[in-house]
Amino acid sequence: MGSQHVDDLPSPRTRQGRDGLSKLLAEPARAVVALDFDGTLAPIVPDPDRARAHPDAVPALAALAPKLAAVAVVTGRPAEVAVRYGGFAGVPGLEHLSVLGHYGAERWDARSGQVSAPPPHPGVAAVRAGLAGVIESAGVADGAWVEEKGRAVAVHTRRAQDPQGAFDALREPLTALATRHGLIVEPGRMVLELRPPGMDKGVALTEYVRELGASCVLYAGDDLGDLPAFAAVEKLRSDGLPGLLVCSGSSEVSELAERADLVVDGPEGVVRLLAALARQLG
Numbered sequence: 392m393g394s395q396h397v398d399d400l401p402s403p404r405t406r407q408g409r410d411g412l413s414k415l416l417a418e419p420a421r422a423v424v425a426l427d428f429d430g431t432l433a434p435i436v437p438d439p440d441r442a443r444a445h446p447d448a449v450p451a452l453a454a455l456a457p458k459l460a461a462v463a464v465v466t467g468r469p470a471e472v473a474v475r476y477g478g479f480a481g482v483p484g485l486e487h488l489s490v491l492g493h494y495g496a497e498r499w500d501a502r503s504g505q506v507s508a509p510p511p512h513p514g515v516a517a518v519r520a521g522l523a524g525v526i527e528s529a530g531v532a533d534g535a536w537v538e539e540k541g542r543a544v545a546v547h548t549r550r551a552q553d554p555q556g557a558f559d560a561l562r563e564p565l566t567a568l569a570t571r572h573g574l575i576v577e578p579g580r581m582v583l584e585l586r587p588p589g590m591d592k593g594v595a596l597t598e599y600v601r602e603l604g605a606s607c608v609l610y611a612g613d614d615l616g617d618l619p620a621f622a623a624v625e626k627l628r629s630d631g632l633p634g635l636l637v638c639s640g641s642s643e644v645s646e647l648a649e650r651a652d653l654v655v656d657g658p659e660g661v662v663r664l665l666a667a668l669a670r671q672l673g
Contacts, residue, residue, distance in 0.1 A: 399667065400412070400664075400667045400668065400671055401653060401655070401664070401667075403635060403652035403653045404652060404653065405652045407628055407633075407634070407652065408635050408636065408651075408652020408653055409652075410633045411607055411608075411609065411628070411633040411634045411635035411636075411652065412609075412635050413633075414606060414607035414633040415607050415609060415633075415635065415668070416671060416672065418606050418607065419458045419459050419672050420458070420459070420460060421460050421604070421605055421606035421607070422459050422460055422605060422606065422607050422608070422609070423459065423460055423461050423462070423463065423599065423600050423603060423605040423607075423608045423609070424455065424456075424459055424461075424462050424463075424608075424609045424611075424665070424668075425462070425463040425464075425465050425596055425599070425608060425609065425610045425611075425620070426462075426463070426464055426465070426610070426611045426612070426661065427464075427465060427466060427592075427611065427612035427613060427614070427616075427617050427620075427639070428442075428444075428464055428466040428468060428473050428476070428477065429442055429466070429467075429468070429613075429614075430580065430612075430613035430614055430639055430641065430657075430658070431611050431612055431613045431617075431639040431658060431661055432444045432445060432448045432464065432477065432658055432661065432662075433445060433448075433476065433477070433658060434657065434658050435580065435613075435641070437549050437550055439538050439545075439547065440538075442476055443476050443477075443478075444476065444477040444478055444479075445658040445659060445661075445662050447659075447662045447666070448477070448658070448661075448662050448665075449477070449478050449479065449482055449485070450666075451662050451665035451666040451669065452479075452482075452484075452485060452488065452665060453482050453483065453484030453485050454484065454665075454666065454669035454670075455665050455666075455668055455669040455672070456484055456485055456486075456487050456488060457484050457486075457487070458669065458672045458673075459487065460487070460603050460604075460605050461487045461488070461489060461599075461603055461605075462485070462487060462488045462489075463488070463489045463490070463491055463596070463599055464477065464479070464488070464489070464490045464491070465491045465494075465495065465592050465595055465596055465610075465620060466490065466491070466492055466494075467492075467493065467494055467540070467543065467545075467577070467584060467586070467616055468492055468493075468540065469492050469493060469497060469540060469541045469542070470490045470491070470492025470493070470497040470498060470499040470506050470508075471492070471497075471499065471506055472492070473490050473492055473499075474490055474499050477490075479501065480501070480504060481504075482501075485501050486501050486502055487501070487502075488500075488501040489501070489599070491592075491595045491596075491599065492506070492508075493508070493540070493541070493542045493543060493586070493590055494586070494590035494591055494592050494595060494616075495590060495591065495592065495594060495595020495596075495598070495599075496508060496509065496542055496587075496590050497542070508542075511541065511542050512542065512573070512574070512587035514569075514572035514573040514574045514587065515542060515543060515544065515572075515574065515585070515586075515587070517572040518544060518568055518569060518572050518574055518585050519539075519544050521568050522537055522544065522546065522568070525561070525564045525565060525568050526546065526561065528564065529557075529560045529561050529564055530560065531548065531551060531556075531557040531560055531561060533551070533552075534548060534550055534551025534552055534553075534554070534557050535547065535548055535551060535557055535561065536548075536550055538582075540584070540586075542586065542587070542590070543584055543585060543586035543587070543590075544584070544585050544586075545582050545583065545584040545585070546561060546565060546582065546583045546584075546585075547581060547582045548561065548581045548582070548583075549580075549581040549582070554581045555581070558578075558581055558583065561583055562576070562578065562583060565583050565585060568585070569585045573587070573588075574586060574587055574588070575587070575588050577615070577616055578615055579614045579615055579616055580613075580614050580615075580641070584616075591619045592612075592616060592617060592619045592620040592623075593619030593620050593621075593622050593623035594619070594623070595620075596608070596610060596620045596623045596624070597623045597626070597627065600627065600632070605632070606632065606633075607632060607633040607634060607635075608624055608627060608632065608633075608634045608635075609634065609635040609637065610623075610624050610634065610635075610636055610637065611637035611638070611639055611655075611661050611664075612637075612638070612639065612647060613638065613639035613640075613641055613647065613657075614647070615646065615647075617647060618646065618647065618650075621636055621647065621650050621651075624636055625650075635652055635653065636650065636651045636652045636653070637651060637652070637653045637654075637655060637661070637664065638650075638651035638653070638654045638655070639655060639657050639658060639660065639661050640654045640655060640656055640657060640660070641657060
């Protein structure tokens, strides 16, 4: 991962990335900047309930957002939780911020302060009831931890004595449980999330960009759940809408870094990039 100078915008390594950045700088009022939350705006921590946005994230977003069409946080978390953990509510400058929670199934808009969402999928309650048995049968009851996400449930193995071993032991039985109840499993960084199909960061991002009539998009993420959003930006680029893909780099996920136009050093690097964009736009 390359470092970036605090006062300078880093140069994307691909032509498409450079085109996306140039378009954003040329037409900021029609640009959308979209970002994942955990691992991108907030450092990864062993207990997801203790995750909070990087201390400089909100100031950087508040400086940048008024110059853009909009900023969106696209996350697997419930929208209300991301708003709370991010500290996004009631911040001057963030009036054009939206949080697309549960992979776009929920939406919170800063202007209204309200969350809009469809009814939850019935399979989530059924899966929730069967989780303890699956975890115990896999022999990882001491190390696996279940996160309630309302419209989804996630099983974390980061606290286990052998996090990767616990992850591997759970993947197949959790996939079988999810399939029985019409859900899918989304793997991440030492986490397996069971959620309804059709909840997809790529779909959410594409709809948001089109809704706003944006002329370009920047998306930043760090994990496998961000691959659909990366694919959406790649599809938009093939349709003629410039875009920039940013990876919040880590040693745990290499696939995103390989597809990104620009790799920065985790949430701190993302925040520096946002601040540099705000300064560049004046």
